[in-house]
Amino acid sequence: MNIGEVAERSGIPPKTIRYYEDIGLVRPQRSGNGYRAFREMDVHKLAFLGRARALGFSIEDCRTLLSLYEDESRESVQVKAIAEDHLTAIDEKITQLQSMRETLSHLIKSCHGDHRPDCPILSDLAGDPARS
């Protein structure tokens, strides 16, 4: 199977598949013409990576998850620990974004948004808390 078909079937663009090979996430064989020759297993792995990435796992987490997936003697607690750490990180990001959102939406509400220069958003950024 050539890279184009694999890209279509796994949902991972060719450029990214080559990149994943570069960093050792997949190891497709090669045909006589120098083209990458993918097997079903490779497509499966790439789809796995696509789903893990879509859940926000880092490439290094993906590498670990893949190796656990292929390790028959894994313990599910290992997988769960990675997932829990990641969930914690997601929660922290959400909290941070919500705090930004809070401040920003207050500022936006207090700004007239007209042709005059007075702007509580700029006043706040400038460090004038009275005007925000």
Add this chain to the structure above:
Amino acid sequence: MNIGEVAERSGIPPKTIRYYEDIGLVRPQRSGNGYRAFREMDVHKLAFLGRARALGFSIEDCRTLLSLYEDESRESVQVKAIAEDHLTAIDEKITQLQSMRETLSHLIKSCHGDHRPDCPILSDLAGDPARS
């Protein structure tokens, strides 16, 4: 004022201040010895940048916001538009993270997390929806 004192007063590390000069966000003068010579105005600008970055504005947004701040003939609607766009982007990120969070926490709940290899997290990543 040297870079160390400015860093302390503005909360921006020296490395970052030099970087901000590189990309033209601040233009400190120079002393005879080649050291950067910051004025109050520069500290003020850097603190402005620090607050804008803390709200998640991109460097390019910060550049625009700074120039609006210094433009007496600005219209607050220009500032508000940037802030609203940014708020939209934040909301999109939050939504995406919450969707990841949702999926991930379901998977975590369904995983025993013991010494056995069976793992619904891996099964889901492998594309087996029945086992998740």
Add this chain to the structure above:
DNA sequence: ATTGAGCTTCCAGTCACTGGAATCCCTATA
């Protein structure tokens, strides 16, 4: 024989810093 699509490699750019090396300047102390 030629065209065009698809494949190859390699290099550079993204974003916003951050670390490190080599060197220079200034001040205080022995």
Add this chain to the structure above:
DNA sequence: TATAGGGATTCCAGTGACTGGAAGCTCAAT
């Protein structure tokens, strides 16, 4: 006065996870 230190300078490289583009090779069809 020599020296030691702390702080300043520049420049280069690396981060994460791709993505774009150029130059060139292969293959199938006309």
